């Protein structure tokens with residue numbers, strides 16, 4: 001059989017992909033048509049290339065089932081799965097070119113929560129005593145011409161000094177190490193926190209099993225998450241990494257962009273200001289927005 005018939009009946013394996021493409025060609029929405037057709041082409045080619053066995057196909061189905069079952073209100077295994085295979089970073093970088101000077105984007109990750117506390121500039125988002133050294137974070141939000149953007153929302157979230165987000169850790173108060181700040185008339189933001197630690201991504205689900213099977217470690221280097229928004233600008237989702245962080249060169253989510261490596265500077269604390277008259281870290285990072293529509297992702301957890 002040559003597989004060229006067009007009567008909806010398959011003569012052999014070679015007829016399948018053309019038939020799927022013919023059926024998909026009548027998808028009314030043009031963009032959806034492009035997406036499902038390309039997906040079918042690549043997925044079929046993948047099955048052929050690796051000679052996917054029935055046992056492997058069954059295992060793949062169970063893997064996807066397990067990802068769904070591992071999802072809860074406080075844990076998003078689907079986002080995590082996309083992160084550890086590099087898809088999340090690829091989508092972030094493709095959709096956020098930096099030619100105009102925009103700060104590089106990074107994956108959102110599975111830990112962002114909507115409606116984190118609104119905070120006054122300078123507020124401390126470390127809401128319980130940890131004994132960790134304070135870290136003072138500041139910077140400017142600007143447009144691509146370098147003009148300061150006042151009234152921009154800087155939403156920050158981070159792991160604790162032991163490497164846990166508050167939703168993973170019963171020791172931390174709700175919304176600890178999360179906050180939303182509004183830039184002042186000069187486009188400046190500043191706040192107090194504690195230095196975040198690197199952390200392993202959750203490994204109790206299928207993603208952890210995959211990492212173990214691949215012989216990969218589950219760690220992310222220490223970082224701060226930023227989501228910067230303002231009307232008429234594309235919302236910037238990014239992460240800034242400590243240049244001395246462990247695993248900086250082997251982030252399990254492939255998320256470290258060179259321009260997003262910053263320096264958490266240690267200072268002995270000899271300044272006159274009482275708050276600074278003790279050992280602490282200082283971290284400064286400016287963020288540049290690109291014009292566009294101000295939209296927000298769906299929070300991966302509640």
Ligand SMILES: [Fe+2]
Nearest residue numbers: 109111159225
């Ligand atoms: Fe993170």
